[in-house]
Amino acid sequence: MANTDKQKKDLNKFLYPVHNYHGEFTPNNLAFNANIQEFAQKISYVCSLETNGKIPPEEANKKIKSLWKALKQFKHNLIDNTDFSSD
Numbered sequence: 001m002a003n004t005d006k007q008k009k010d011l012n013k014f015l016y017p018v019h020n021y022h023g024e025f026t027p028n029n030l031a032f033n034a035n036i037q038e039f040a041q042k043i044s045y046v047c048s049l050e051t052n053g054k055i056p057p058e059e060a061n062k063k064i065k066s067l068w069k070a071l072k073q074f075k076h077n078l079i080d081n082t083d084f085s086s087d
Contacts, residue, residue, distance in 0.1 A: 031078055039071045 021033045043064060050060035 028078060032075060035071060035074050039067055042067050 019037065021030055023029055023033065046055070046060050046063050046067070049055045050057055055063075
């Protein structure tokens with residue numbers, strides 16, 4: 001059973017890689033970095049599905065636009081409207 005758990009963890013690491021953040025550390029930047037990594041991973045999946053004929057180009061375009069809109073909304077809500085500085 002332990003081998004199955006290790007395989008699942010290895011699969012998750014492969015499917016959802018996480019890279020260390022090397023920019024200026026702020027809660028805003030770290031949150032945005034996590035979201036942009038997730039965005040990039042999802043875009044990669046959509047591109048692969050379309051390239052392999054699993055979804056039509058129109059559906060891929062619609063999904064990519066939806067993901068972009070969600071990322072912009074996240075940035076607007078967290079980055080543009082949040083002040084984590086202590087005054």
